[in-house]
Amino acid sequence: MITCGCDVGSRACKVVILDGDKIIGTAIVPVSEDSAESAERGLKAALENAGIKKEDIANTVGTGYGDIEVPFANKMLPDMTCHAKGAFTVNPKVRTVIEIGGIDSKAFTVTDTGAVDKFSRNEKCAAGTGLFLEQIAEVLELKVEDLGRVSLEQTEELKITNQCSVFVLSEVISLVALKKTVPNIVAGIHAGVANRIISMVVRLSPEGEYMLSGGLAKNAGVCKELEDRLEIKLADSSTDPQLLCALGAAVLAQQ
Amino acid sequence: MIFCGCDVGSTAGKVVLMEDNKILGSSIVPSSAISEHTSHNAFVEATKENGIKLEDVAFTVGTGYGRAVIPFSNKNVSEISCHGLGAFWCNPAIKTIVDIGGQDCKVIRIDDTGKVIDFVMNDKCAAGTGRFLMEIAKAIGYTVEDLGTLSLKAEEAFEISAACSVFATSEVMNLRKQKKPIEGICAGLNLSVAKRCQALVNKVGLAPKFIVSGGVSKNQGVTYYLEQVLEEKILPIDVDPQLMGAIGAALFAKRAYEKQDSGKARRRRDK
Numbered sequence: 001m002i003t004c005g006c007d008v009g010s011r012a013c014k015v016v017i018l019d020g021d022k023i024i025g026t027a028i029v030p031v032s033e034d035s036a037e038s039a040e041r042g043l044k045a046a047l048e049n050a051g052i053k054k055e056d057i058a059n060t061v062g063t064g065y066g067d068i069e070v071p072f073a074n075k076m077l078p079d080m081t082c083h084a085k086g087a088f089t090v091n092p093k094v095r096t097v098i099e100i101g102g103i104d105s106k107a108f109t110v111t112d113t114g115a116v117d118k119f120s121r122n123e124k125c126a127a128g129t130g131l132f133l134e135q136i137a138e139v140l141e142l143k144v145e146d147l148g149r150v151s152l153e154q155t156e157e158l159k160i161t162n163q164c165s166v167f168v169l170s171e172v173i174s175l176v177a178l179k180k181t182v183p184n185i186v187a188g189i190h191a192g193v194a195n196r197i198i199s200m201v202v203r204l205s206p207e208g209e210y211m212l213s214g215g216l217a218k219n220a221g222v223c224k225e226l227e228d229r230l231e232i233k234l235a236d237s238s239t240d241p242q243l244l245c246a247l248g249a250a251v252l253a254q255q
Numbered sequence: 256m257i258f259c260g261c262d263v264g265s266t267a268g269k270v271v272l273m274e275d276n277k278i279l280g281s282s283i284v285p286s287s288a289i290s291e292h293t294s295h296n297a298f299v300e301a302t303k304e305n306g307i308k309l310e311d312v313a314f315t316v317g318t319g320y321g322r323a324v325i326p327f328s329n330k331n332v333s334e335i336s337c338h339g340l341g342a343f344w345c346n347p348a349i350k351t352i353v354d355i356g357g358q359d360c361k362v363i364r365i366d367d368t369g370k371v372i373d374f375v376m377n378d379k380c381a382a383g384t385g386r387f388l389m390e391i392a393k394a395i396g397y398t399v400e401d402l403g404t405l406s407l408k409a410e411e412a413f414e415i416s417a418a419c420s421v422f423a424t425s426e427v428m429n430l431r432k433q434k435k436p437i438e439g440i441c442a443g444l445n446l447s448v449a450k451r452c453q454a455l456v457n458k459v460g461l462a463p464k465f466i467v468s469g470g471v472s473k474n475q476g477v478t479y480y481l482e483q484v485l486e487e488k489i490l491p492i493d494v495d496p497q498l499m500g501a502i503g504a505a506l507f508a509k510r511a512y513e514k515q516d517s518g519k520a521r522r523r524r525d526k
Contacts, residue, residue, distance in 0.1 A: 033432075103422065125380070126421035135421070166381035166390055166420045167358070177288075 004046070004057045005249025006039050006073060007082065008064035010102035011130060012215065013038040014243050015046035017057065018250035025050025026243055035068040043072060061249040065101065077252060079245055080108055080116050086248030087211045088114030091235045095208025098197055098226070099245075100216035102130040107200040109207075120200040126165040128196030130216055135165060136189050139172055140182055151186040151221030158188035168192070187221060194225035201230065209235040217241030258512065259312045260504025261294050261328060262337065263321030266357025266385060267470055268293035270301040271501035272312070273509070276344075280305045281498055286357075290321030298327065314512035316504040320358070330511050335363055335374050337503030338468055343369025344506055345492045345499070350462035353452055353481065354499070355471035357385040362455045364462060375458045381420040383451025385471045391444055394424045395431055399474070405441040406476025412442035418451065445476030446484075453484045464490040468499035 002024070007014040008031060017025035027045035031038040039062065047054060054072070062070025063082045070076065080099075087097045088110055098107045105128050108119035126132045130144070137144040158180060162168045168189070175185050210232050216222055218241065223234055239247055257279065262269040265286060272280040282300035286293045294317070298309070309327055317328030318337040325331075334354075342349040343365055352363040359378035366372050381387045385399070392399050406412075413430055417423045423444070430440050448471065467489055471477055473496070482488055494502065 033429075103425075124417075125419045131421060162379075164380045164382075164420070166386055 001058045001254060002052065002056050003250045003253035004043070004060040005082065005246040005251070005253060006042060006060060006062045006070045007079065007246040007249060008035045008039050008042075008062070008068045008070060010065050012102075012242070013042035014246040015042040016243050016246040016250045017046050017050045017052070018247070018254070023239065023247070025052070026240070026246075028242060035064070036071045039070045039072070059253040061253040063245060063249045065103065074253070077249065080106065080119060082245045082248035082252065083213045084108065084110045084116045084248065085114045085251050086239075086244035086246070087213050087237070089247060089251050090237050090239050090244065091209065091211060093209045094211045094235055096201065096204065096206035096210045098201065098210065098212050099214040100128070100130060100193070100197065100212075100222070101214055105129050105197060105200070107197060107204060109204050118204045120203050122196070122200065127163050127168070128193045132165045132168075133189070133193070133216070133219075135169060136172060136186070139169055140176075140185065142182070142186075145218065147186050147190070148219035148221040148223075150183050151190050152224070153183035154187035155181065156184045157191075158184050160188045160192045163192070163196075187225075190219070190221040190225045191229075193222055194229050197226060198229055211235045211237060211241075213241055213244040215242045256313045256509075256512070257307060257311050258505045258508035259298070259315040259327075260337070260501040260506070260508060261297060261315060261317050261325050262319040262334065262500035262504055263290050263293050263297075263317070263325060264319045264356055264470070264500070267497065268297035268321075269498055269501040270294075270297040271498055271505045272301055272305070272307055273502070273505040278494070278502070280307060281495070281501065283495070283497055286321070290324045291326055293321060294325040294327070314508040314515075316508040316511060318500050318504040329508070332504060332507045334500045335361060335376075336371055337500045337507060339363050339365040339371040339503065340369045340506050341499040341501070341503030342466055342468065344502060345466070345494055346464070346490060348464045349466050349490060351456070351465035352499070353456065353465065353467045354469040355383070355385060355448065355452060355467065355477065356469040357389075360384050360452055360455060362452070362459050364459050373459045375455050377451070377455060382418045382423075383448050383455070385469070387420045387423070387448060388444060388471065388474070390420050391424050391427050395427060395437075395440070397437070397441075402441045402444060403474035403476045405438045406445045406474075407479070409436070409438035409442035411439055412446045412480070413439045415443045415447045418447070423447065442476055442480075445474060446480045448477050449480035449484050452481060456485060461485055461487060463487055466490050466492055466496060468496045470497050472496040
């Protein structure tokens with residue numbers, strides 16, 4: 001049976017097409033203001049990637065942030081449910097999932113069947129979200145996807161004292177004025193993001209393996225800070241971590 | 256005998272010169288990146304018309320965010336104490352001060368002598384501070400002053416659901432895209448600041464009479480909504496509320512000078 005998972009996030013729309021336990025098509029497209037249009041565009045790209053037609057899909061689960069709309073979905077499910085299922089599908093030993101989204105961040109524990117157990121979520125404050133990192137990247141004239149690589153060239157540990165995104169941006173500008181290097185500043189920012197996430201994680205008294213889901217899992221700097229500070233090793237994902245939520249949706253569409 | 260209060264804030268530097276309980280000169284200048292310059296500029300501005308020189312000043316107290324680096328100050332006092340004493344000097348009936356500054360917000364409770372008995376402060380998050388308004392005003396191409404004046408013309412305030420400055424900015428950009436009237440958006444932003452302050456007020460309680468000090472006190476939209484949400488009128492005062500910290504600092508300068516002087520006299524007597 002061919003199923004589809006469509007995850008419309010705040011920044012990108014992710015689609016996974018699944019045939020049994022094999023991923024046959026994927027797509028990551030930027031979102032527009034119109035979530036329905038973004039979903040359709042994502043689906044079209046994934047169908048092309050898989051080389052199949054819309055009619056070949058037996059069932060679709062839609063998910064995403066807030067009150068988004070996935071017009072072709074047979075069912076809508078909460079994003080955390082899909083993240084949990086996706087991470088569990090690629091690695092059944094995963095018991096804790098951390099997801100840093102565009103405008104929120106969350107940590108949750110996963111049961112031995114891949115369902116969400118306990119969770120903690122920040123959606124009130126931009127600190128520790130993808131949007132925050134985008135703003136930092138912009139100020140430092142970097143691309144957000146380069147932050148991870150740049151931070152690995154760190155030579156000095158800088159402590160960012162502010163939490164609020166607005167104040168951190170000013171702090172970054174003063175650090176630049178103090179001739180602190182960009183890699184050191186970015187690493188300091190990543191440490192701050194990791195600390196925010198860790199304060200959510202410890203509340204869950206987590207066990208088992210950890211996995212980072214979502215686009216930020218591609219940021220090696222954040223991964224490193226999380227691993228160092230939690231004294232853990234993040235589980236590898238064979239699938240692009242940004243697709244895990246859509247994958248979970250496609251798996252849930254089979255059931 | 257002239258006393259000086261110098262309040263170097265994150266956004267503005269203020270100087271007040273006092274003699275015999277009267278204000279001889281005052282100034283409000285924008286803060287520069289270097290606090291020493293801010294304090295100097297503010298002093299020069301405050302003495303432009305009265306010709307007072309630095310050597311005429313008997314004692315200076317520095318306060319505010321940049322108080323540690325004011326070159327001509329003899330002593331530092333926290334801005335919380337200064338706002339308290341300044342408000343008490345303006346009117347002894349004042350018991351609560353809501354100070355909304357460029358980068359923080361404080362609610363200060365004072366007793367019958369102007370002494371601080373309780374306070375609460377938010378300096379962790381830009382929400383509910385002048386910075387919140389500045390950031391969003393900049394994003395939509397208006398000045399902070401516009402936010403106050405436009406807000407008064409609003410038919411209704413659009414509620415901004417996000418407290419976070421960053422999320423509120425996106426929310427406001429969306430409202431602009433939907434062609435919502437700017438007046439209602441400005442009113443919504445001022446209401447948001449008022450609500451954040453209300454949350455702080457609730458922590459220490461509101462004892463009437465109350466005033467609003469700090470730079471944001473000049474935004475009539477914020478003061479309007481603050482009166483609404485707190486269900487209490489702001490006591491009118493006849494000095495610029497942005498000067499409150501500097502006034503308190505000048506009053507502390509007088510106290511410190513007199514204490515120092517009586518100490519000297521005592522030492523002379525003891526000899």
